[in-house]
Amino acid sequence: MRLWKSKTSRQNLITLAVLSIALAVFYGLDSGGVLKRSLSGQLVPICVYIVMALSLNLTVGIMGELSLGHAGFMSIGAFSGVVAVTMLGNSIDSPALLMTLGIIIGALLAGVAGFLIGIPVLRLRGDYLAIVTLAFGEIIKNILNCLYVTIDADGLHAAMFNGMELSGTFIINGPQGASITNRISTFGTGIVLVMVTLVIIMNFVHSKEGRAIKAIRDNRIAAESVGLNVTAYKMKAFVLSAALAGAAGVLFAMNYSAIEPKKFNFNTSISVLVMVVLGGMGNLRGSIIAAIVLTVLPELLRGFDDYRMLIYAVVLILFMVLGANTRFQQFKITMKEKLKKRFSRKEAAK
């Protein structure tokens, strides 16, 4: 098999296979009713956070720029998805089709937002880029906080600041957020979305664009001097990352009966960032594992809820400080070698 011979595609296939088996097992356990309720309620959020972590990893790990407004794209996807599903809900019966359309519309709008925000943002670098993405995240939250959308027989009505004069029933009601009439997110759709996301990102990373973006990350000036269009390549990655976050947002929103704009605040962006850093920046498998662990763990350790963000903060600092510590890196290398030696000795003894 040619696919098996190339190391990257072999690695990708293994990741896909392991993840699909794991998710299938969970799916079986869930439909068999074996899982505890607290855990089965976490299945859709797990998928949401896997997609979020994978998409943020594209910006932070592959592109090497810190985005602190990822929850903003998620909220654009969530709110536009809710509007789309409510609007189409009367004419389409199949929940699967409705969900697919909702996710596509949410992803498209978040992608458009990513493009518009990317135009100013991607001209900047480093600290400035990070703080501007944070600013955009806050602006999106602020705007959604005073957006009112209603629906009646004539179609959609929207207003800013004051929704009192709008006729029909509210879909989005300012600070109270969106109300969802049919909660159509299922673990099944979540699994499909995770798989699609993973395939898209893997293909993107190993395509011409992905290699160009990694080259730009490692040395921007060298990449520019061999003729790579830095902004265009970065824009592709940024828009893709935003669109996937939007898709995750739709899946997230459709899992609840109501969702507020303040749910998508800076804390959410940071939680996803912690997943990416913990899993290893640029490492897709790591992001998936970290997303699963960090979504399930707080549920299992209810008593530690107060300490959760504190621990996240310490983890962030420790990872960065130890990563820069040469003695620790040396220690890691020697430990790895020792393990390898012991392992090969055992093999030889056999």
Place this chain on the structure above:
Amino acid sequence: MAFLSNLINGLSLGSVFAIIALGYTMVYGIAKMLNFAHGDVIMIGAYVSFVTITSMDVPPLLALLIAMCVCTILGVVIERLAYRPLRSSPSLAVLITAIGVSYLLQNAALLIWSSNTKVYPSIVTFEPLHLFGGALTIRGETIVSICTCIVVMIGLTLFTGKTKTGKAMRAVSENRQAAELMGISVNRTIAVTFAIGSALAAVAGVLYCSMYPVLIPTTGSIPGIKAFTAAVLGGIGSIPGTLVGGLLLGIIEIFGRAYISQDLSDAIVFAVLIIILLVKPNGLLGKKVTEKV
């Protein structure tokens, strides 16, 4: 008269922004890093003074001094433990660490003082000033914050211009390697910068909470980001620029709140940041830095 009153309120908020922004601008100029946790040092300063005033019955000025001492120590400890090990790391790693520190402080405050809103007692005790037969009222906090800002600005300008440590700071910000060759201890200079910035953060925290008496663990984060905006607006690394940027931003915020929308005032300030970074990334009074290959 409403216009004049808004203008004065803007100047007073702006002077607090300017004091906070000094911490950002000095650290950015000298250590070349964005100290994300600066806003949370403000919050810690406010909490420390709150606790000393309400439960220990200390006079406000002494409480301010205690808060300044605590924040100074905190700033130096943060620099030593979290930022110094990353001195030669890529900026992404430093920024993530700074976010981690910011979160650590917020959640530590949440555990120590709980998320309940504390109503901050104003440290200013004298009566508000009534002008034009009562048509214009100037709060005592307004006068105090503007005066403090002027004193701090003059003091810091003299400090960086005249003293030996101040000269060392300017040298390190100009060229770290060359400064080290001249016998300046870079680590010590950066630690001093953090100490001064954090002490000013305590002052700003006390002033900010006297004006807006709501104290919660996230009190510092939004003013922190706004003050960073002010630092960028004025040109990062420049002390007069910080004053101009801070005052302008304070006026923009108060006018935006009064004449455009109460809900969108944060969004307006952030929009200013985005526009400045795109149109004039060096700020109003900043120096232009060319990139060498």
